[in-house]
Amino acid sequence: MVVTVILIGLVLIIAILAVVYRIHSLVDVARGNHKKKVTGSNGVNAALLFAFLVLSMISLIWYSVSRFDVYSLPVASEHGISTDNLFWVTMAVTGIVFIITQILLFYFSYRYRYRTKSKALFFPENNRLEMIWTIVPAIVLAVLIFSGLKIWNQVTADPPEEAEVLEIMGYQFAWKTRYPGKDGQLGKYDYRLIDATNEFGIDFRDKAAFDDFTPREIHIPKGKPVLLKIRARDVLHSVFAPHFRLKMDAVPGMPTSFWFIPNKTTEEMRIETGNPDFNYEIACTEVCGRGHFSMRMLVVVEEPEAYEKWKSEQEPWLSKNQDYLAKVPEDLQELALIKIGIDQ
Amino acid sequence: MSTKNIELEAELHEHDHDHEHHQSFITKYIFSTDHKIIAKQYLFTGIFWAFIGGLLSVVFRLQLGFPDMDLEWLRPFFGKWITINGKLDPEFYLALVTMHGTIMVFFVLTAGLSGTFSNYLIPLQIGARDMASGFINMLSYWFFFASSVVMFISFFIETGPASGGWVVYPPLSALPQAMSGSGLGMTMWLTAMALFIASTLLGGINYITTVINLRTKGMSFSRLPLTIWAFLLTAIIGLLSFPVLLAAALLLILDRSFGTSFYLAEIFINGEALPNMGGSPILYQHLFWFLGHPEVYIVLLPALGITSEVIATNSRKPIFGYRAMIGSMMGITILSFIVWAHHMFVTGMNPFLGSIFMLLTLIIAVPSAVKVFNYLTTLWKGNIVFTPAMLFSIGLVSFFISGGLTGIFLGNSAIDIQLHDTYFVVAHFHLVMGSAAFFGMMAGVYHWFPKMFGRMMDEKLGYVHFWLTFIGIYLVFFPMHYIGIAGFPRRYYSFTNFDTFSMFTDLNAFVSVAAIITFGAQIIFAFNFLYSIFKGRIAPANPWRSNTLEWTTPRNPGHGNWPGKIPEVYRWPYDYSKPGAKEDFIPQNIPYSQTPESNLPFEKDLVEKEKAEKES
Ligand code: HEM
Ligand SMILES: [Cu+2]
Ligand SMILES: [Cu+2]
Numbered sequence: 001m002v003v004t005v006i007l008i009g010l011v012l013i014i015a016i017l018a019v020v021y022r023i024h025s026l027v028d029v030a031r032g033n034h035k036k037k038v039t040g041s042n043g044v045n046a047a048l049l050f051a052f053l054v055l056s057m058i059s060l061i062w063y064s065v066s067r068f069d070v071y072s073l074p075v076a077s078e079h080g081i082s083t084d085n086l087f088w089v090t091m092a093v094t095g096i097v098f099i100i101t102q103i104l105l106f107y108f109s110y111r112y113r114y115r116t117k118s119k120a121l122f123f124p125e126n127n128r129l130e131m132i133w134t135i136v137p138a139i140v141l142a143v144l145i146f147s148g149l150k151i152w153n154q155v156t157a158d159p160p161e162e163a164e165v166l167e168i169m170g171y172q173f174a175w176k177t178r179y180p181g182k183d184g185q186l187g188k189y190d191y192r193l194i195d196a197t198n199e200f201g202i203d204f205r206d207k208a209a210f211d212d213f214t215p216r217e218i219h220i221p222k223g224k225p226v227l228l229k230i231r232a233r234d235v236l237h238s239v240f241a242p243h244f245r246l247k248m249d250a251v252p253g254m255p256t257s258f259w260f261i262p263n264k265t266t267e268e269m270r271i272e273t274g275n276p277d278f279n280y281e282i283a284c285t286e287v288c289g290r291g292h293f294s295m296r297m298l299v300v301v302e303e304p305e306a307y308e309k310w311k312s313e314q315e316p317w318l319s320k321n322q323d324y325l326a327k328v329p330e331d332l333q334e335l336a337l338i339k340i341g342i343d344q
Numbered sequence: 345m346s347t348k349n350i351e352l353e354a355e356l357h358e359h360d361h362d363h364e365h366h367q368s369f370i371t372k373y374i375f376s377t378d379h380k381i382i383a384k385q386y387l388f389t390g391i392f393w394a395f396i397g398g399l400l401s402v403v404f405r406l407q408l409g410f411p412d413m414d415l416e417w418l419r420p421f422f423g424k425w426i427t428i429n430g431k432l433d434p435e436f437y438l439a440l441v442t443m444h445g446t447i448m449v450f451f452v453l454t455a456g457l458s459g460t461f462s463n464y465l466i467p468l469q470i471g472a473r474d475m476a477s478g479f480i481n482m483l484s485y486w487f488f489f490a491s492s493v494v495m496f497i498s499f500f501i502e503t504g505p506a507s508g509g510w511v512v513y514p515p516l517s518a519l520p521q522a523m524s525g526s527g528l529g530m531t532m533w534l535t536a537m538a539l540f541i542a543s544t545l546l547g548g549i550n551y552i553t554t555v556i557n558l559r560t561k562g563m564s565f566s567r568l569p570l571t572i573w574a575f576l577l578t579a580i581i582g583l584l585s586f587p588v589l590l591a592a593a594l595l596l597i598l599d600r601s602f603g604t605s606f607y608l609a610e611i612f613i614n615g616e617a618l619p620n621m622g623g624s625p626i627l628y629q630h631l632f633w634f635l636g637h638p639e640v641y642i643v644l645l646p647a648l649g650i651t652s653e654v655i656a657t658n659s660r661k662p663i664f665g666y667r668a669m670i671g672s673m674m675g676i677t678i679l680s681f682i683v684w685a686h687h688m689f690v691t692g693m694n695p696f697l698g699s700i701f702m703l704l705t706l707i708i709a710v711p712s713a714v715k716v717f718n719y720l721t722t723l724w725k726g727n728i729v730f731t732p733a734m735l736f737s738i739g740l741v742s743f744f745i746s747g748g749l750t751g752i753f754l755g756n757s758a759i760d761i762q763l764h765d766t767y768f769v770v771a772h773f774h775l776v777m778g779s780a781a782f783f784g785m786m787a788g789v790y791h792w793f794p795k796m797f798g799r800m801m802d803e804k805l806g807y808v809h810f811w812l813t814f815i816g817i818y819l820v821f822f823p824m825h826y827i828g829i830a831g832f833p834r835r836y837y838s839f840t841n842f843d844t845f846s847m848f849t850d851l852n853a854f855v856s857v858a859a860i861i862t863f864g865a866q867i868i869f870a871f872n873f874l875y876s877i878f879k880g881r882i883a884p885a886n887p888w889r890s891n892t893l894e895w896t897t898p899r900n901p902g903h904g905n906w907p908g909k910i911p912e913v914y915r916w917p918y919d920y921s922k923p924g925a926k927e928d929f930i931p932q933n934i935p936y937s938q939t940p941e942s943n944l945p946f947e948k949d950l951v952e953k954e955k956a957e958k959e960s
Binding site: 010013014017018021024025037038039041042045046048049052056060063064067070071072073080082083086087090091093094097098101102104105106108109112113114115118119120121122123124125126129130133134137138141142144145147148149151152153155156171172191192194196201230233234235236238240242243245246247248249251252253254256277278279281283284285286287288289290291292293294296 | 438513523665668735745766831841868928
C-alpha cells in the first residue's frame with residue numbers, strides 16, 4: 001500500500017519534471033539563449049546569493065541571541081569556567097572571521113557577476129598577500145593554542161592529594177559507582193571475580209575493599225577536588241557530565257580518570273536555572289550498543305557537611321552481602337567484621 | 345616521459361586498427377579498460393550509493409525529529425527492525441547510522457568522487473591516451489563493485505549490518521554478544537572494507553604513475569591544472585594511509601575469529617569473563633585514525649581541486665596564487681598524517697600526547713585558511729558566470745569556511761573535552777567534509793557532464809537543485825551546532841531519558857523536515873542527470889570556454905582520447921582574461937608564438953624557446 005503510494009508519487013514527480021524540462025528547453029532554443037554567453041539567470045543567481053547572505057546572517061544572529069539561554073548550558077565546575085571562557089573567546093575570533101569571509105564570498109560573487117562589457121582583472125599572484133594571510137592566522141591560532149594548552153595542562157594535571165576518590169564503572173547499559181569507605185582506599189578488583197551480585201568484581205582478599213560502598217547515585221562535595229576513577233566492564237563507554245564540562249572514556253582493561261572541582265550544589269543550580277527539578281546527570285558518549293542512549297546516572301552536589309553526613313550513613317557493600325565474607329581470607333575475617341561494623 | 349608516450353601511442357594506433365570495431369558490449373561498457381568508461385562506472389555506482397546513504401539518513405532523521413511517529417509503513421522495507429509498536433529498533437538505528445557513515449565517506453565521497461574524477465580527468469587533462477595500466481584500473485573498479493555487493497547484502501542478513509559506528513571501535517565491534525550487528529554484519533563490513541582498500545590502492549597506484557609518467561610534451565608540473573595536483577596528492581595520501589586501515593581491520597578480524605587479543609582485555613560480558621588479556625582498544629583507535637584523519641582530506645582535496653578549476657574558469661580569472669594553492673595542498677598532505685590523535689583527546693591517551701596533537705592540528709588550519717583567501721581573491725574583480733558548477737563551488741567554499749572554523753574549537757583539546765562526540769562534531773564534519781566534498785562532486789558532474797556524455801545538463805534544473813540543496817544543507821547542519829553546544833551526544837536513538845537533553849524537540853523536527861526536502865531535491869538532480877544523458881542539448885566543443893586539454897578532444901572522445909596526435913602544452917591552464925588577448929581565455933595548447941599580443945615580458949623569451957624546439 002505505502003509502497004504503491006510512494007511509487008506513484010515518484011512517477012508523478014518525474015513526469016512533471018519531464019514536462020517542465022521539455023517546455024523550457026524548447027523556450028530556450030526559441031529564444032536562442034544557448035548561443036549567449038550568459039542568460040538572464042546569471043543576474044538572478046547573483047541577486048539570490050546576495051539575498052542568501054543577508055537573510056542567513058540575520059537569522060543566524062537572531063537565533064543565536066534569542067535562544068542563548070536555551071543552548072548555553074550552565075557550568076558547574078572550576079575548570080569548566082576556563083574552558084567555557086576559551087570556548088567563547090574562540091567563538092568571538094572565529095565568528096568575526098566567519099562573518100567577514102562569508103560576506104566577501106557572497107558580496108564578491110554578487111558584485112563581480114558577469115557583465116558583457118567588463119573584463120576580469122588578470123591578477124595571478126601576489127606574494128605579499130599570501131604572506132599576510134599565512135602569518136596572521138598563524139599568530140591568531142598560536143594564541144588560541146597556548147591558551148588551550150594552559151587550561152589543558154591544568155585539567156589533566158595530577159589530582160591533589162586530598163581529592164575525594166570514587167569509582168565509576170560503565171557496562172551495558174548503565175553506570176555503577178563505588179566509594180572507598182572510611183579507609184579512603186578503593187579495594188582491588190579483578191574482572192574474573194565479577195558475578196551477578198559482585199558486579200564490580202571486588203576482590204575481598206584486599207582489606208581495603210571491606211568498607212567500600214556502592215550507592216545508587218553519586219554524591220560529591222562542593223568546592224573540593226573530586227577524582228573519578230573510570231573503568232568499563234564490557235565495551236567502551238564514555239563518562240560525560242555536561243554541566244561539569246567533563247568527559248573521559250571508560251576503557252576495558254585500561255582504567256582512566258578525571259578530576260574536577262564542582263562549584264555549585266544541586267540546590268544552587270535549581271535556583272540558578274529556575275528549575276526545581278534540576279539534577280546533574282551523567283550520560284554515555286561512546287557508542288556502546290542498543291542502550292547507549294539510556295545510560296543515565298544522577299549526581300548530587302552537596303555542601304561538604306551534608307556530603308560527609310551522607311557518606312557516614314552509607315552501608316558497606318560487604319555488610320549488605322555477607323555471603324561474600326566467605327571470600328575473605330581467614331586471617332582477615334576479624335578485620336572485615338570490624339570494618340563492616342559487625343562486632344561479635 | 346615523452347618517449348613512453350610515443351610508444352604507447354604507436355601501440356594504440358595499431359590497436360585502433362585491429363580491434364576497435366569488434367568490441368562487444370561487454371568489453372566496451374562492462375569490463376572496460378578505458379578510463380572514461382571506468383570513470384562513469386564509478387560515477388553511477390557513487391550516485392547509487394549516495395541515494396542509499398541519503399535515504400538511510402532520512403529514516404533516522406524521522407526517528408530523531410518525530411520520535412512518536414508511527415513507522416509501521418516502513419515494515420515492508422525493514423521487516424523485523426520495526427518493533428511491534430511501530431518504532432525503529434534502537435539497535436537498527438545504530439546500524440542505519442553506521443551504514444550511512446560508511447557509505448557516505450567511503451563509497452560516495454572516496455570512490456564516487458576520486459574514482460570518477462581522477463579516472464576521468466587525469467588522462468584528459470595531462471594529455472594521455474589512457475591510464476598507465478588500463479587493466480589495473482578495471483580491476484580497481486571491480487574490487488569496488490565487489491565491495492559494494494558485500495556491503496549491500498549485509499543489509500539483508502538476519503543479524504543486521506554492522507552497527508558500531510563507522511569507526512567500528514572494538515570491543516563493541518569485536519564481540520557478537522555485545523550487539524547483533526557485531527556478528528555476521530561486522531564480518532561482511534570488514535570483508536567489504538578489505539576489498540575497498542584493495543580497490544583504492546590499485547586506483548591510487550595508477551593515478552600516481554599516470555601523472556608522473558604520461559604527461560604530454562610541455563605539461564610540466566608547474567603547468568598541471570590544480571585538479572590534477574589534487575588528485576595526485578589525494579592518491580599519495582590514500583596509498584600511505586589505507587594500508588594502515590587494512591592492518592587495523594586485519595587485527596580486528598584476528599580478534600573476532602581467531603581468539604587473539606590485540607584490542608581486547610579484561611572483558612566481562614553476558615555473564616561471562618572472557619579469557620582475553622593485555623590487548624588495547626586504544627591501539628585500534630590509533631590505527632583507525634591514522635587512516636581516518638587523512639581520509640578527511642582524501643574526500644576533500646579532490647573537491648578543492650575541482651573547485652579551483654571551476655572557480656577560475658567561471659570567474660574568467662586565473663586562480664589566485666597557483667603556487668600557494670599547490671603549496672597549501674602539499675602542506676595539508678604532510679600534516680594530515682600527524683594530527684590523527686585529535687580524535688582521541690579524551691580516550692585516556694597520555695595528556696602530553698594530547699598537547700602535541702593539538703599543536704599540530706591547529707597548524708593544519710593555516711594552509712586551509714590560505715586556500716579560502718585564495719578563492720576569495722580569485723572571485724574579486726572577476727567576471728563571474730554562474731553555471732550550476734560555479735554555484736556549487738561557491739557553496740563549497742561557504743561550507744568549507746563554516747565547517748573549517750568549528751574545527752578550531754575541536755582541535756583545541758581543552759574545548760574538545762565538552763564538544764567531543766556531541767552534535768557539534770556532527771555539524772562540523774558534515775559541513776567541512778560531507779557537504780563540501782559533496783558539493784565538489786556536484787560541481788564536477790555539472791562541469792564535466794558535457795565532456796562525459798556529449799550533451800548539456802539543464803541549467804535551470806541545476807539552479808533549482810543548487811538552491812534547494814544549499815539552503816537545505818545549512819538548515820540541516822547549522823542548527824546542530826546549537827544542539828551540540830547544549831551537550832547532546834551523537835549516536836543517540838532518543839534524548840528523552842535525560843532532563844539535560846529535553847529541549848530542542850522543535851529544532852530537531854525542523855532539521856528533519858529540512859533533511860527530507862534536501863533529499864527530495866536530489867531527485868531533481870537524478871532526473872536532470874539521466875534525462876540529459878539521452879535528451880540533453882548537444883554540447884559544444886568547449887562549453888565553458890575553458891583552457892584545459894580535455895576540451896580539445898572530440899565531442900565524444902573515443903578510445904585513446906585524441907583521434908590524431910596528442911596536443912602539446914605551452915602554457916599554464918589559467919590564462920583567463922589576459923590583457924591584450926582577443927578572447928578571455930587561451931587554452932593550454934596554444935603556443936606563445938601565436939599570442940604575441942598578450943605575452944608577458946618573461947613569456948616573450950619562451951617564444952624563442954618554442955621556435956628552437958620546433959627546429960630541433
Ligand atoms: C541528506 C544528507 C545527510 C543528513 C541528513 C545526515 C545526517 C546525519 C546525522 C543526523 C548523523 C548523526 C546520527 C547520530 O549520531 O545519531 C549522521 C552521521 C554521519 N554522517 Fe551524515 N547526513 C547526511 C549526509 C552525509 C554525507 C554527505 C556524509 C559524508 C561525509 C555523511 C557522513 C556521516 C558520518 C561519517 C556520520 C557518522 C556516522 C557514525 O556516527 O558512525 N553524512 N548523519
Ligand atoms: Cu555506554
Ligand atoms: Cu581528524
